[in-house]
Amino acid sequence: MATDRLDLRDLPPSQRHETIHAAFDDLDAGEELTIVNDHDPQPLFYEFRAERDAFDAEGYVVEQRGPEEFVATLPKK
Structure with a gap:
């Protein structure tokens, strides 16, 4: 699986x-x-879930690695 x-x-x-x-x-x-x-990209998750049919919300993952470092993965169906 390719990742950008x-x-x-x-x-x-x-x-x-x-x-x-x-x-x-x-x-x-x-x-x-x-x-x-x-910052926590939770609003982005809701935006993608509502607006992007190709967004795989079940596969979404977010991890806080520091006070100002949040890493989120947005998979595409």
Whole structure:
């Protein structure tokens, strides 16, 4: 399974969701996007679950690795 990775911590917040959506759209079915963020991306999970039919919500994983390091995996069906 191929994985793309984005570290969003240096990207302005106003550009993050647009960047994530574009990267997710570029994935093929069965691939996943891993993002590194400075806060819990739970709102992004709900956004993807509501708006992206190709998002595999059951396979979503998020791990807090530090006070400002959250790593989330967004799989594509």
